[in-house]
Amino acid sequence: MSRTSPKQAIYQHLASVAQALGHAHRLELLEHLAQGARSVEELSVRAHLTFANTSRHLQILRRARLVEAERRGKHVLYRLAGDAEVVGMIKVLGELGERNIAEIGRVVTDYFGARDALEPVSRADLLARLYEGLVTVLDVRPEDEFARGHLPSAVNIPLSELERRLSELPRDREVIAYCRGPYCILSFDAVAALRTRGFRVRRLEDGFPEWKAAGLPVESVG
Structure with missing residues (x-):
């Protein structure tokens, strides 16, 4: 019976993090949480999502250890699980996308570049x-x-x-x-x-x- 090597185990866990990042709504939720801790209700309003949809995306991010949750009274507050690491990862993802994906480069040039x-x-x-x-x-x-x-x-x-x-x-x-x-x-x-x-x-x-x-x-x- 084959055993999972330490390297394979690490890659499997990294793949789960990458999978959690693989949705535009979850990336936007991380951007909002980078400003400070928020409740599910607040995040659903800011991201223009239903409460149920917001909660589902947050649970995926939580399972990947990208966010943490804390109950305060009737509300559950979410925050980034390590501001520097999560923000840094998203920044690198953006830089990689701008360099390698032509569509991102065009949006950056046509929309952002046109304004400044x-x-x-x-x-x-x-x-x-x-x-x-x-x-x-x-x-x-x-x-x-x-x-x-x-x-x-x-x-x-x-x-x-x-x-x-x-x-x-x-x-x-x-x-x-x-x-x-x-x-x-x-x-x-x-x-x-x-x-x-x-x-x-x-x-x-x-x-x-x-x-x-x-x-x-x-x-x-x-």
Whole structure:
């Protein structure tokens, strides 16, 4: 009787992780959880899924040890099982896809590139300029995500409120916008809208989860 070798056992477990990642809804749920812990109810609203469908996808992610669950009263809260590792894995998956899958490259060029062709600001550059007080950092995520965690000294103006709150942004120095991650359209749309109104604005190279996963300083409300 043949026995499973240690290598084969490891590959079988890795394959289960890869299988858990093999659905667009589950990747989106991981993006939302990268902003902070959420209940099934909250996640179903954010991902535009039914409660039952959201719960089923979360159970698959949980079995693969990509998320953890904790009951609080009547609700079950989910969070990433290791922010740095899960966020890093998704980032590498995106980079691999952009390099090897032509359709992804076209979407990145046609949609994201059309909204912002300028080179984004790196995390290291932004951190240095933050300490020197040279930029205003703009977080365009919803308020509850901002409250869970954000970049130091960031100003929170959700994209839906940007038009009526332009007076809160300085015109005498550069604004750096960020949101949920490299494929989050909020910061792209914010940059496009602000440039048409004469602001000097660029994007951060990715988003809050990648900043946090890199061990850079973050703040929270309360």
